[in-house]
Amino acid sequence: MDLTLLLKAAIMGIVEGLTEFLPISSTGHLIITASLLDFTGERVKAFEIAIQSGAMLAVIWEYRARLKATVTGISSDDVARRFVRNVAIAFVPAVIAGLAFGSAIKAALFHPVPVAVALVVGGLIILWVEARHKRLYGERDLQGARHARVETVDDMTAMDALKLGLIQCLALIPGTSRSGALIIGGMVLGFSRKAAAEFSFFLGVPTLIGAGVYSLYRQRALLSLEDVPMFVVGIVFTFVSALLCIRWLIRYVSTHDFTIFAWYRIVFGGIVLLTAWTGWVEWKA
Secondary structure, three states: OOHHHHHHHHHHHHHHHHHOOOOOOHHHHHHHHHHHOOOOOHHHHHHHHHOHHHHHHHHHHHOHHHHHHHHHHOOOOHHHHHHHHHHHHHHHHHHHHHHHHHHHHHHHHOOHHHHHHHHHHHHHHHHHHHHHHHHHHOOOOOOOOOOOOEOOHHHOOHHHHHHHHHHHHHHHOOOOOHHHHHHHHHHHOOEOHHHHHHHHHHHHHHHHHHHHHHHHHHOHHHOOHHHHHHHHHHHHHHHHHHHHHHHHHHHHOOOOOOHHHHHHHHHHHHHHHHHHHHOOOOOOO
């Protein structure tokens, strides 16, 4: 058993869990972290996608009561049926876009420099959306719940779900952030921060588990039983760190905006671009 390999898997798991639900791009951070750890190659790319299932297991555990009520009430409860319908509608665009463009995007953009550019651009967009939100609603109501058209995920319409599903397609570009696109896009569409954040959690369950299974299936020829410990360690560390992040984020959005994440993206992306331009760091794909 290669302990160095398991340590790298644990670090990657922690990075994935802490960044999956924050608007800072988990995929982008995994690509940059893997480059720094010299943990690269096609097998690692499959690993990066597979461990996202650990973050989704954290969502299932944290919201197990809600999900259980949905499953048991789907035959008789209109709210449960509407919830499942909205998740299904939002899930479809990402599947279509992923199958159509996923391979080309991975070949062209899964490199630290394009990720850094996306981080900076995404940070600027978050600053613009937050400034717009404050102009519309003012500082007196940070979350905007009094004014939000969609205060909870149960208030969503099918059209809301479709729009968010299309917005989620932007996350195919590494560095964009799936959760960031959904949360910020939701705010533009009139969602409260909490509603947008929670829907990003729920939509991530089928999206990322599906992506993980599909990636493992496509890369099955590159994998062997010797890789099982690496995947198990990565998923376990992802689960624990993601669970802590979910609980923190829901508390955070009740009293804070996302400006700090915007500046983090801009500074972090800028450092990567600077080190690539000067040659201080040899970034690897």
